[in-house]
Amino acid sequence: MQIKKLFSFKRFLSIAKKEFIQVKRDPVSLRIPIIMPLVWMFLLSYAISTDVDKLSTIVFDQSKTAESQEYVEKFVASNYFVVKEYVSSEKEISDSIDKGVAKVGLIIPPDFSKNIKNNKPLQSQLIIDGTEPITARAALSCGVMVSDVYLRDKTQNTLKKIGISQSNMTISTRVWYNPNMESKLFIIPGLIGLVLQNITTFLTAFALVKERERGTIEQLIVTPIKPTELILGKLVPYIIIGFADLILLTCIAVLWFHIHIMGSIFLLIISGLIFVICSLSLGMLLSTFSKNQTQALLLSVIVLLPSVLMSGFMFPREAMPQVICWISNIIPLTYFLNITRGVVLKGIGITLIWNDIIALCVFTLVILCIASLRFKKYLD
C-alpha cells in the first residue's frame, strides 16, 4: 500500500494557483491592498501627531508694563504659544476656553512689574484646557519652564545690581535618535506595521470563509486534501500581496515623509516579510472560527483593535499596567514595532532584535498549527 503522504506539494501548488487566479479575477480584492495602505498611511500619519505647538493663548495683562510684555513675549518665543487676544477680565478667558477658542489663558497680576523691581515673589497664572492630556501636559511643562527662566534672569539681574552672584547648576541634555522629538519619526515606522497588520489580516480572514459561503468547502472536504496544504496554499498569493504592500509602505515613508532608515533596509524588509506571514496566518486562523464574511469581519475588528493601543504603537508600554503589558506580549505587532523603530530610528542590527524576529516566527508557526488543527475535515 502507498505510504500515506503528510504533505503533497502538488496539491499545495494547485491550491496556490487556484487562489492566484481567483485574486486576479476579483478586482476589489486586488484594489484594496493597493489603495488601503496609501489612504491609511497618509490619513493616519497626518492625523496622529503628538507634536504640541502654537496653542492659541488668551492673555489678561493687568500690569500692562514693559516687564509684563517681555514676559508674554517669552511665551511666544517658545513656539508653544500664540497670543490670540488680549482681554480685560478673567471671565473672558474662561469663556474662550469653554468655547474652545483658546487652549491656554495667561493672567498677569497688576503688581507684576512692581514685585520684580522689589524682588518680591511673583505670581502669574496659567490656565490650561486639560481635556487633551497630551497637549495640556506639554503646555504646562513648557509654561512653567518659560516662567522659571524668565524669573531666574530677572532675579539674577537684581542680585547682580546689589553685588551678589549666584552659583548656577545646569544640566546638559541630549535627545538621541530623534533629536527634534518629531512625532512623525515615532509614528511612521509604527504605522508601517499597523497598516500591514490590518490589511493582511483582513485579506486572509475572508479566504476560507469564502469557500464556506460558496459551498465549495464541501467539495474540498471530500477530496484527499490536507488542512496544511489548503491553508499554506491559500496563503501564498497573499504573501506576495503583503510583501508588495510592505515595499509600498516603506517607499512612502522614505520618499514622501523623508524618513531616513538608519539601519539595514534588508533587515527591515526580511523582518517585515515574516510579520506579513504572521498576520496572514492570524487572518487564516480567524477564518476557521467564522461561518460567513460578516463574522470574519467582526472577529478581525475585535482582535485587531486592541493591538492599535496595546502594542505600543501610540503609548509607551512601560506606562501600561502590568497585566496589559503581559497581554501586549502576545500581540505580534508589539514585536514588529520594536523591530521597525529599532531599525529605522536607532539603526540597530540583528543582534539587538533577533529575539523579536524569533518571537514573530514562533507566533507564525503556532498560529498556523492551530489553524490547521481547527480546520477539521467535517462539517458537523
Add this chain to the structure above:
Amino acid sequence: MEYAIEVQNLTKKFGSFIAVDNISFKIPKGCIFGFLGPNGSGKSTTIRMLCGVLRPTSGVGYIMGKDIVKKAEEVRQIIGYMSQKFSLYEDLSVDENLDFYAGIYELNKEDRAKRKNDLMNMANLIGKEKSLAGTLSGGWKQRLALGCALIHKPSLLILDEPTAGVDPVSRRMFWGVIQQLAKQGMTVLVTTHYMDEAESCDIVGFIFDSKLIEIAPPKEIIKRENARNLEDIFINFVERATNTTFGSMKFSL
C-alpha cells in the same frame, strides 16, 4: 463478495433530531443505485456520511470494503462527489476548474491532459474551455461538476440531486453519461425526485422519515405493489406512512 457500498445500522443525530435512523443496505459493484425520498428525509445526510463530510453517530459503513470513518482518507481517493449546488469555482474557467481538481488528486501531466480531454468530450463541454463556470447555464454547470467529480476515475460516484433545476434535454444527456459510466464498471449512487430517472436505476431505495423502508430493483417493486410506476409507489409509501391520501396530479375542473 465485496460490495461497493455496505452500510450497517447507520444513524446520524443532530442534537435530539434523528436525521438518519438505523439504516442498513448493500449495493453491488457496477450498479446504479437510486436513493429516493421526500425532501428532508435523510438522503443528503446519508450521502454526506458516506463521503466523510459528516461523522455517523453510530453504525458502520464501508465503501469498496474501506471503513468510511477509520479509512476516511482512502475512501476520499476512490469516491467522486457532486453536490446539489454543483460546488464549482464560479470565477474559474471550465479548464481551470478541471485543472484544480486534477491537481488535488495529484494527476501527473500526461494523465491530466488525457483525462481532461476525455471528460470534455464526455460532458460535451468542448468549446467552453475558457468560459467562466459562473457564466454557464444549469446544464453546462452540471456536466462540468460531473467532470470535476470524475477527474480521478473514482470507483464510486455519488450524485446528490444532480438533475434538479436542469432542462429535459440536459437531463437525458446526463443520464446517458451515467449509464455509460456504469457499463464501464463504475458504481453510481444518485438521489433524485424524478421517477423516470429512478426507473432507469438498477436498484432503488426509499427513505422516509429517516428510515429506509424499501430497497429493491424498480421492476420488482412495481410488480409486487401492482402499481403503474414508481411515482405511484412513492406516493403510496408516503400515504401509508402518514395515513393521508393525495389526489391525482391532473386536477379536473
